[in-house]
Amino acid sequence: MNSENLPGLYLHIPFCRGKCAYCGFYSRTDLSLIPDFLKSLRAEMTLYREAFSRIDTVYLGGGTPSILGASHLEVILDAVRRQFVIADDAEITVELNPGDLTARALRTLRALGVNRLTLGCQSFDDAVLAFLGRRHSAGQCRDAILAVRAAGFDDLGLDLIYGLPAPGGDPGTAFRGWLASLQTALSFQPEHLSCYQLTLEADTPLAATLALSPLSLPDDDLSARYFLTTSERLEAAGYRHYEVSNFACDDDHRARHNRKYWDHTPYLGLGPSAHSFDGTRRWWNPRDFDAWVGALRDGMRPIAGEEILTLDQLRLEALFLGLRTREGIDMEAYRKRYGFDLCAERGDKIAQLAAAGLVRADGYRFSPTRRGLVCADFLARFLS
Numbered sequence: 001m002n003s004e005n006l007p008g009l010y011l012h013i014p015f016c017r018g019k020c021a022y023c024g025f026y027s028r029t030d031l032s033l034i035p036d037f038l039k040s041l042r043a044e045m046t047l048y049r050e051a052f053s054r055i056d057t058v059y060l061g062g063g064t065p066s067i068l069g070a071s072h073l074e075v076i077l078d079a080v081r082r083q084f085v086i087a088d089d090a091e092i093t094v095e096l097n098p099g100d101l102t103a104r105a106l107r108t109l110r111a112l113g114v115n116r117l118t119l120g121c122q123s124f125d126d127a128v129l130a131f132l133g134r135r136h137s138a139g140q141c142r143d144a145i146l147a148v149r150a151a152g153f154d155d156l157g158l159d160l161i162y163g164l165p166a167p168g169g170d171p172g173t174a175f176r177g178w179l180a181s182l183q184t185a186l187s188f189q190p191e192h193l194s195c196y197q198l199t200l201e202a203d204t205p206l207a208a209t210l211a212l213s214p215l216s217l218p219d220d221d222l223s224a225r226y227f228l229t230t231s232e233r234l235e236a237a238g239y240r241h242y243e244v245s246n247f248a249c250d251d252d253h254r255a256r257h258n259r260k261y262w263d264h265t266p267y268l269g270l271g272p273s274a275h276s277f278d279g280t281r282r283w284w285n286p287r288d289f290d291a292w293v294g295a296l297r298d299g300m301r302p303i304a305g306e307e308i309l310t311l312d313q314l315r316l317e318a319l320f321l322g323l324r325t326r327e328g329i330d331m332e333a334y335r336k337r338y339g340f341d342l343c344a345e346r347g348d349k350i351a352q353l354a355a356a357g358l359v360r361a362d363g364y365r366f367s368p369t370r371r372g373l374v375c376a377d378f379l380a381r382f383l384s
C-alpha cells in the first residue's frame with residue numbers, strides 16, 4: 001500500500017470557549033472536562049491501534065484544538081505517535097482559532113511535527129464576526145497569521161464564510177464586504193483557502209434568530225454569484241479550485257486528509273461525534289461527552305451507530321463526492337472499483353451535461369466545470 005492510500009486519523013477536540021451562532025459541530029464549553037477527555041482519548045487510541053496501525057494523515061479538528069494549549073496538544077500528539085505508525089511524509093494538521101493562539105503553542109506544534117495549520121478566521125470584517133458570534137476580531141486574525149508565519153509554518157489554510165444575510169436589506173453591501181474579506185485573505189498569500197457558504201443548521205441560535213427576523217440568506221441566484229465570483233477571483237490569483245469549497249495554491253497543497261473523505265480511503269475518527277470508515281463500514285461516536293467517556297471507562301469502543309454500505313451505495317456516494325471535485329471521475333477506475341460502466345450506461349447524459357457547459361469530458365474522465373460545481377449535487381442526481 002503506498003502512502004497515498006494509507007488511512008487518515010481524525011481527532012475531534014470537543015471544546016470551545018463559547019458557541020458560535022451558526023455552528024452545528026459538537027462541542028462543550030466546560031473546560032474542566034479536559035483531563036477526562038485526554039485520558040479517554042488515549043484509551044480510545046489503544047482500542048483501534050491494531051485495526052488502523054499505519055496512517056499518513058493526522059487531523060486535529062473540533063471544536064477548538066488550540067484551546068488546549070501547548071502541553072495538552074503535546075500529550076495528544078505524543079500518544080498518537082506511540083499508538084500508530086505515522087508515514088514519514090505524513091500531513092499533520094491542526095485547526096486553530098485566532099483568539100487562542102500563543103507563540104509557545106505554535107513552537108510546540110512545530111517541534112511535534114505539525115506541518116499544516118488551518119486558521120478559522122471566517123471574515124476580516126468585525127461586524128460579520130460579531131454577527132456570526134465569533135469570539136475574535138479581524139485584528140486578531142491578522143495577528144494570528146503573522147504569528148503562524150513567524151513560527152515558521154509554510155502551509156497555512158484560512159477558513160472563510162460567505163453569504164450572510166444582507167445588513168439593511170442591501171445584498172450589494174454584503175457582497176462587496178465578502179470580496180473585501182477575500183482580498184484581505186489573499187494579501188497574506190495562504191497556501192490554502194476554504195470558502196464556505198453559510199448554511200442554517202437546525203437548533204442553532206442563528207436559525208432561531210432568522211426565523212424571527214426579516215433577514216434571510218441569499219437566494220439561489222445570489223448564492224451562485226457568490227460562488228462563481230469567489231472561484232473566478234481566486235483562480236485569477238493563481239489558486240486551483242479543486243473542490244466545491246476548497247482552493248489550493250498548487251496541487252501539493254490540496255488537503256490530503258480531506259481527500260480521503262472524498263475518495264473512500266479509510267479513516268479513523270476518535271473523540272465524541274467523530275465518524276470512521278473502513279472501506280465498507282461507517283460508524284460514529286456519540287455526540288455526548290458522558291456517553292463517550294462512559295463506554296471507554298468500560299473498555300468498550302464508544303460506537304453510537306454504524307452502517308454497512310453496499311457496493312451500489314458506495315458507487316452512488318463516489319458519484320456525489322467525485323462531482324464535488326474538479327478532478328471529477330475517472331470512469332475506468334470507477335468501473336473497476338464499483339462495477340458500473342458510466343461510459344456505457346450514462347454516456348448520453350454525460351454528453352448532455354457537456355453540451356450544457358456543466359462538465360468537461362476528456363476520454364475516460366469527466367469533471368465539473370466551474371458552473372457545474374455550483375450544482376454538483378444536481379449533476380450527480382442526473383447521472384445516478
Ligand code: SF4
Nearest residue numbers: 016019020023062063
Ligand atoms: S464554529 Fe468552531 S469555534 Fe465556533 S462553536 Fe463551532 S466548533 Fe466552536
